[in-house]
Amino acid sequence: MLSKNFQKWGIFHENLSVDEMIVRYYGHHTLKQFIKSKPIRFGYKLWALCGNDGYCYNFALYCGKETNTSESDKLPLGTKVVLNLLSIVEDPKSHRVYFDSFFTSHALLKELKFRASGTIRENRTEKCPIMDDKKMSKKERGFYDSKFDTTNEILVVKWKDNKCVSLATNFDTIMPLSSVQRWSVDKKEKVKVNQPHAISSYTSFMGGVDLHDWLLEKHSIAIEERNGIFVLLLG
Secondary structure, eight states: OHHHHHHTTOOOOSEEEEEEEEEEOOSOOTTEEEOTTSSSOEEEEEEEEEETTSOEEEEEEOOOOOOOOSTGGGSOHHHHHHHHHHTTOSOGGGOEEEEOTTTOOHHHHHHOSSEEEEEOOGGGSSSOOOOOHHHHTTSOTTOEEEEEETTTTEEEEEEESSSEEEEEESSOOSOSOEEEEEEETTTTEEEEEEEOHHHHHHHHHTTHHHHHHHHHHTTTEEEEEETTEEEEEEO
């Protein structure tokens, strides 16, 4: 019912993001998760599709590992989540989607009908011959390397910031370069550092789900179990 109400005005954001979020819960339940890196570490994990201003269009409860053996269930979890959440979008060409390294793979970007970008792990690039982290760490901040898959039209770019960041995209570009402010230990001041356009776009539009979580925290929504019934607590 919530998802249907969220979608009744249509998908009115061009830039969408897919990520996980946590609904706080401290009781006892088999679906309760512990995620150390999140501000809310205990609760129910949800997958969410949000616009870049935090508006939620679709979400799904994570129910643990599935044991089905159908073809769709053989897909990686991240791929299934992305395809499921985006199934509500009627016009893929009107939107751009951003997700992090949990979801991103060369295979997903190749099959996805959406324009999409995401940070990517080395073992999901289909052995892309891009500069490794050890060699890039010797370069100055702002250095980047890239490779383009001409067959599938997928760009992989690695950029050196405080650490190396790898991103894959099926639509975005390196140029025009933008600049970001970073603290220079040697000069004892902030300096401008070059940043590829694809990474700049990702930074600007990926945070929709995190913003959604931040807005929800303003209302102190939590769940409590009372006599076997789950109750929403609104602070």
